[in-house]
Each structure stands twice: as structure tokens, then as C-alpha cells.
Amino acid sequence: MGDDEAVMAEALEGLERRVLRALAQQGDSDLEVIGSGEISPVLRMRAGGKDYAVKRLPIFSSDAALEAYVESFRAYQAALARAGVPSVSSRIIVATRQGGRPVAYCVQPLLDPTALCVERLRRMQVTPARRFGEQLFDIIASVVSDRLGLDAQLSNWFVRSEAEGRFELGYLDLTTPLMRDDVGREALDTELFLASLPAALRPLVRRFMLRDILANYYDLRSVLRDLLGNLIKESLEAHLDGWLGLANARVTPALSMSEVRSHYAEDARTWALLQRLRRVDRGWQRYVRRRPYGFLLPDSIERRVD
Ligand SMILES: Nc1ncnc2c1ncn2[C@@H]1O[C@H](COP(=O)(O)OP(=O)(O)OP(=O)(O)O)[C@@H](O)[C@H]1O
Ligand SMILES: [Mg+2]
Known part of the structure; x- marks a missing residue:
């Protein structure tokens, strides 16, 4: 692990501890929210004297699930670049594990x-x-x-x-890769998106809403x-x-x-x-x-x- 990586790993571990505290209590007063979308807030993090914008991803069920996600995340940025749209430089980094399950963040430099x-x-x-x-x-x-x-x-x-x-x-909004293959299959594991919803609601959204929600982006x-x-x-x-x-x-x-x-x-x-x-x-x-x-x-x- 290089120096930069070690510094980043430590900062993310610290952030994850604060996130866990916020989740155990109410509100997220300990965290600096810089942007709020519909799925998850974007947080500010400092590491090695630099500021970053980070988003906590849903917890992955396994390393394989994380790797599949990272692959779709990279493929999406490459496809956007080919189409003439550069992305802000973004990395997916594992902060810690819960049991065997990786807890990962999307990390970007904080833009002015x-x-x-x-x-x-x-x-x-x-x-x-x-x-x-x-x-x-x-x-x-x-x-x-x-x-x-x-x-x-x-x-x-x-x-x-x-x-x-x-x-x-x-x-800059790269955590939901929107790509389909030639038979119309999503590159993204849509269950990951559904995981953020209450369990009772998932079958409903999966069955009646997901297709239409996604279709709008294409x-x-x-x-x-x-x-x-x-x-x-x-x-x-x-x-x-x-x-x-x-x-x-x-x-x-x-x-x-x-x-x-x-x-x-x-x-x-x-x-x-x-x-x-x-x-x-x-x-x-x-x-x-x-x-x-x-x-x-x-x-x-x-x-x-x-
Ligand atoms: N790298 C960054 N630097 C500065 N501000 C950022 C950065 N990334 C995100 N933000 C701020 O946070 C807002 C939300 O970010 P983003 O669009 O990535 O998340 P989102 O809309 O919550 O995504 P989703 O709902 O799809 O999870 C942005 O509009 C911007 O104001
Ligand atoms: Mg957004």
C-alpha cells in the first residue's frame, strides 16, 4: 500500500465510524453533507490535506458482488468518455467489512x-x-x-x-451505471438499488416501477x-x-x-x-x-x- 492509499484508507475508516454512529443514533450531525440526491447523501471527507466528495454505497453481499459493481462502474465511465463526456476522477474504495461483506465508498476530489x-x-x-x-x-x-x-x-x-x-x-453522478447490453440487460445489479428501499416495498418497485424508472434514462x-x-x-x-x-x-x-x-x-x-x-x-x-x-x-x- 502506498502512502496515499494508507492515508485514504485511514480517512475512510474514520468516516465509516462516524457514519455508523450516525446510523445508530438519529440524524447525521457528525457528518458534513455536501449534496443530497434521492438515494444517498454525498459527504465531505478530508484526507492527506485534500478534500473529497464521497458517497457510501449499499453494503455488498460479497467480494464478487463488489467486483461486478466496480466493473460496471468502470465500463460506464469508459462508455461516457467514448461518447465525449469525461467524468470526474472517481474510485471505489473499501472502507471496512461487516462480517465478510465489503462496505465501499465512491471517492471523488471535491470540486469547487x-x-x-x-x-x-x-x-x-x-x-x-x-x-x-x-x-x-x-x-x-x-x-x-x-x-x-x-x-x-x-x-x-x-x-x-x-x-x-x-x-x-x-x-459526476457515476454510482448508478446506466448501460445495457445488446439484449437490453442492465449492466447494473438492480438489486443494489432496491436494497435501499424497505423490504416490504421491494417486490412492488421491482415488479411495477423499476423498468419504467430505468427506461427514462435511455x-x-x-x-x-x-x-x-x-x-x-x-x-x-x-x-x-x-x-x-x-x-x-x-x-x-x-x-x-x-x-x-x-x-x-x-x-x-x-x-x-x-x-x-x-x-x-x-x-x-x-x-x-x-x-x-x-x-x-x-x-x-x-x-x-x-
Ligand atoms: N465531487 C464533487 N465535488 C463537489 N460536489 C459534489 C461532488 N459530487 C457531488 N457533489 C454535490 O452533491 C450533489 C449530489 O451528487 P450526486 O449527483 O453524485 O449524487 P445523487 O444525486 O445523490 O446521486 P444518487 O441519488 O443517484 O445516489 C451534486 O449535485 C453536487 O452538488
Ligand atoms: Mg445527482
Whole structure:
């Protein structure tokens, strides 16, 4: 093990101890949450004088399961790179074991807030925002296919470099590899995603929701609809009108504002319901079964629905 690796291993072990404390108690006050998605929070970690953004993955059932995951994680980044989308440099590192089961984290260098696309757009006037949107949508359109999926929400993109109004964009949300083989089989073990849901809910989601949830990421129209709807969540509605026009230059049938809004509202309701059910499950595990709950929950994601 090199020095860097030893330092990283120690930092992750320390973080995992804090995560376990947070899971045993309530809340995650000991942890510095820098971003909150629907599945798991992104935490800040310091190691060797540098800052990292890390995400704790669901606990893997075996080393083989972890290796399969790492393979799909790498394959996804390679496929994105081939399609012209560089990713932030990311590693999967095992922090510890629970029994024989590896507890792993996705580790990325912490990006400067000013590099995040959400923050960029917040500071843009309508005209540069249009140019920016144009470039973003071109990239998305060139990536998304039946074989390669993308969660293209603005919060998943960052600016690698910028010169004379040309942006080189990078992608950061890599822990759910969205790739299919030629017979339409997902590269990702979808059970891993389901593991974060209450056990009673899994068969239902597996049977009735998973296919549709995943299908949305492989279809340009749905991907852009989702991106547009999310501008509402990010309080970036000022750009919704302009970006809807950009999207409609790339998809048929055209998206209407009411479709974008109603989809966003429906999506927000679905995720809010899932989060509520996960919190109920957590209460059940903690207070009735008297055992720590296995996942950090994004406790209060703001959702704007009107
Ligand atoms: N490397 C990073 N540097 C700085 N901020 C980051 C980094 N990675 C993530 N973030 C912040 O955390 C937010 C959520 O990250 P990300 O999209 O990876 O997770 P997520 O949406 O919670 O994913 P999922 O719900 O699919 O697990 C980002 O939008 C960003 O604000
Ligand atoms: Mg994300």
C-alpha cells in the first residue's frame, strides 16, 4: 500500500465510524453533507490535506458482488468518455467489512462550488444561459441511446474548463451505471438499488416501477424532460422557458410546459413517498427491532411543487 492509499484508507475508516454512529443514533450531525440526491447523501471527507466528495454505497453481499459493481462502474465511465463526456476522477474504495461483506465508498476530489453547473447557471443571464444550455443539450443528445443512459439533471454536471463561451463539461453522478447490453440487460445489479428501499416495498418497485424508472434514462425526450423539471427544484425556473425551446429543437413530439410541470410534480410525489416510507422503515428498525438502520437518508430535500 502506498502512502496515499494508507492515508485514504485511514480517512475512510474514520468516516465509516462516524457514519455508523450516525446510523445508530438519529440524524447525521457528525457528518458534513455536501449534496443530497434521492438515494444517498454525498459527504465531505478530508484526507492527506485534500478534500473529497464521497458517497457510501449499499453494503455488498460479497467480494464478487463488489467486483461486478466496480466493473460496471468502470465500463460506464469508459462508455461516457467514448461518447465525449469525461467524468470526474472517481474510485471505489473499501472502507471496512461487516462480517465478510465489503462496505465501499465512491471517492471523488471535491470540486469547487463555482465549477458546479447548478451554481454556474444561477449566475448567468438569459442569453449566456441559452448558449450554455445549447452546448449541454448537444452533449446529452450525443450520449443518450438504448445502450447508454444518463441522469442528465443539471446537478450532475460540472464545468471542466471554459474559453470564449465554450464550455467543456464533465459528469459526476457515476454510482448508478446506466448501460445495457445488446439484449437490453442492465449492466447494473438492480438489486443494489432496491436494497435501499424497505423490504416490504421491494417486490412492488421491482415488479411495477423499476423498468419504467430505468427506461427514462435511455430516452432523450424523457431525459430532457427530467432535466427541465429539475430546474424547478433548483429554483432555476427563470431558465425553464428558454431551455424548453432548446429541448424541442432536439426531440419529437415536442415537450409542452404543462407536460414538464406535471411530470416534475409526479416525480416529486413519487420520491417524496419513497422517502417517507424509508423513514417509516427506519423508525421500525430502530425502535421496534432495536437495530441500526443501514442507510443515511436525505432528510429534508426541498421539493417545490405547485
Ligand atoms: N465531487 C464533487 N465535488 C463537489 N460536489 C459534489 C461532488 N459530487 C457531488 N457533489 C454535490 O452533491 C450533489 C449530489 O451528487 P450526486 O449527483 O453524485 O449524487 P445523487 O444525486 O445523490 O446521486 P444518487 O441519488 O443517484 O445516489 C451534486 O449535485 C453536487 O452538488
Ligand atoms: Mg445527482
